[in-house]
Amino acid sequence: MAAGRGEFFQSLLEGLQRQPAQRVPETGQPIRGRGKPRPGGRFPGQGRGFSGQRRKERQRKVATRSSGGETEASPRAGPTKEGSHRKSSPCKLNLLESLPSEILVKILSYLDPSSLFCLSHVSRLLHQLSNDDVLWQRIYTSEFGSRNWRLKTSEKWMEAEDCWTSRWKRLYFKSMAGQEMNKWRKPLKDVSPYTGLPRQTEWALRSLNVSWELTLCERLGQEHTLEQSQAHFFESSVIVHWSDGIHMKFHHISTIQLHGVRKDPRSSIQTRKPNWRSLILKLDAGSPSLVIGKDRLIKVLLLQPGVIVGVWRGKNQVAFIMISLHFHKLVEKSLLGSPACPYSEPVELPPVDDADPDLGLHGYSLHFVLHNTGTEIMSGHFQQLFCHKAQIQRGLVELKVIQRSDLSQHRSLSGSIRLPWRHEDMKGAVENCCIMSLTLLDEFQKPFWCVSTPIHITMAKKAWCCDYSGHDFQMLYRTADGEVKMLLVWLEEQKQFFLTGLTVCIPVAKVNKRFSREY
Incomplete structure (x- = not known):
């Protein structure tokens, strides 16, 4: 049975590839004989008289067309049998388009959604068939279960814009995107009051x-x-x-x-997608x-x-x-960003409070950490930071976190300040350098300024601390978004640094924009 079916398909293929028989131009009858055309283009039995007669016939047709008459061979009379046979040659037909649409949809039903989506960009026929509503309804039902379809107003507008797009296809990709984003958005709603950031x-x-x-x-x-x-x-x-x-x-x-x-992680090296x-x-x-x-x-x-x-x-x-x-x-x-454009954070304005004349100048909280790639050097949480209107200088709102005059606020830094590094089999450490992670929250406990950047220690230009017998140092960070200034003292006997001053400054223009003020 298999051998007979193979012979049938082989003979069918040979028939499709076979050239149409040669015909006599005058009568349209096929030329008998098995001989091949000679170098001159003539078959056996064709002489010069035949070519001369065909030349006379062509001249007669041209003369008739110029006089306004029409013959059977005129282009206005439609294509000849030979022309129509050449256009319908089986070797030039698209066999895919000759199949019924029911069979093509059945073939497409064995593909996964990603392959089906890619196939829709091959041709118009495949784009139309791959957007079959029944096909995507089965895909959606197998993934999310049954659903009673109700066409919304926005979906009616989308359907009018793109009549070839399946409604179940849009619902499938919308549900997949929503399900994927809910996997990580729900855990991120748990915000720590200590840092003001999601715990997870x-x-x-x-x-x-x-x-x-x-x-x-x-x-x-x-x-x-x-x-x-x-x-x-x-x-x-x-x-x-x-x-x-x-x-x-x-x-x-x-x-x-x-x-x-x-x-x-589920894809292997052979089937890994971009x-x-x-x-x-x-x-x-x-x-x-x-x-x-x-x-x-x-x-x-x-x-x-x-x-x-x-x-x-x-x-x-x-x-x-x-x-x-x-x-x-x-x-x-x-x-959520693109390969060429970063994610744009939506602007969340705080509630307007006209009853508070100093809105944006008080109630700040600061979570401050000094660390390197392996250990934490110092960590602290500071609340109720404020700045009076009279204290605004150089266009900056100064929030004094640790004051030099208050010894109870001074903090010791554990370990040495160093930044370890590694390169293949080599490793080392750069002294007097670490990472500063700063999270400043406004009075509504929303992140106002967040930064994580390297920072290094430099020798102070003048001595300012008289309560410690040691050398004075400082750490400065300054950008257009804000400034951070730390004052340190190195105690030789204890072999450690003490943080004696910490000031965070933010631009007044940033405060005015956030709280709709004019300080």
């Missing part, structure tokens, strides 16, 4: 299998994509480290791009950099905001790159 940020990033990729663009146009080597999570930030596969000199890099990537990339940061490497530390092997450069580049001393070749990311909206930035 680290859990959400790990459960969604989110990682971060670094793209280094050379000045000649080449791009190098690096996968993260390590990630160090803390209470309000994460430090991402890249140290493998970097073979570039720092002055050859033009731009640095950071993307959040969600990988599918991952969605969400742009978080795009930085010009040619911008001014600051040397914040060095050891005998490397020097550390700081590129705002929060980008650390370790360069081998004497070679100017990149050894590692570290980026500190704050937890505020980090899940949304890593998932």
Whole structure:
């Protein structure tokens, strides 16, 4: 049975590929004989008289057409038998279009939704068939169960715009997107009153299998994509480290791009699909950099905001790159952005309170952490921070967190301030450098200023603390979004630093925009 079916299909294929028989131009009858045409284009039995007669016939047709008459061979009389036979040649037919639509829909029903979506962009026929409403209703029912369909007003408008799009197809992708976002949005609603950030940020990033990729663009146009080597999570930030596969000199890099990537752990290496990339940061490497530390092997450069580049001393070749990311909206930035455009955070204005004349100048809370890639150096939570109108100077609202005159507020820093680094099998540490993670909440306990960035210690220009016998140091951070100033004293006997002053300054323009004021 199988052999007979194979012979049938083989003969059918030969019939489809067979050329149409040659016919006599005058009568349209097929030419008898098995001989092949000769080099002159004549078959056996064709002489010069035949070609001469055909030339006379052509001249007669031209003369008749010029006189206004029409013959059977005229183009106005429609295509001849030979022309119609050539247009309907089986070798030029699309066999897919010759199949009934019921059979094609049955074939498409064996595909998964992603393959069916990709197939809809092949041709008009497949686009129409792959949007079959019954087909997508079965897919939706198998995934989410039965549902009584009710067409909404917005869906009627969408149906009028695109009549080829299945309503069940739109509902399927809408439900899939909503179900996927609810997996991580519900846990993020649990906000810690201590930090003002979601408690489950680290859990959400790990459960969604989110990682971060670094793209280094050379000045000649080449791009190098690096996968993260390590990630160090803390209470309000994460430090991402890249140290493998970097073979570039720092002055050859033009731009640095950071993307959040969600990988599918169920896919194998053979069937792995391209991952969605969400742009978080795009930085010009040619911008001014600051040397914040060095050891005998490397020097550390700081590129705002929060980008650390370790360069081998004497070679100017990149050894590692570290980026500190704050937890505020980090899940949304890593998932909801596009490969070319970062996630845009919606503006949430606080409720207007005209009864409070000092709205935006009091009731602040600060969560402040100093740490490195392995340990926490100092952590504190400060409430009821304020600034009077008379204290506004240089266009800044100063919030004094730790005052030098109040010894009870001074805090000791545990351990030494150092920033460990690693490159393949080599490791080291840069002294007097660490990471500062700052979360400033307004009086409605909403994040007002969030930053996580490297910071380094410098010698103070003048001594200001008379209560301690030691050397005075300071740590400064200054951008357009705000300023942070820390005063420290190094106690030689205890071999540790004491934090004797902490001041956070925010621009008045930022306060006026947030609270609709005119300070």
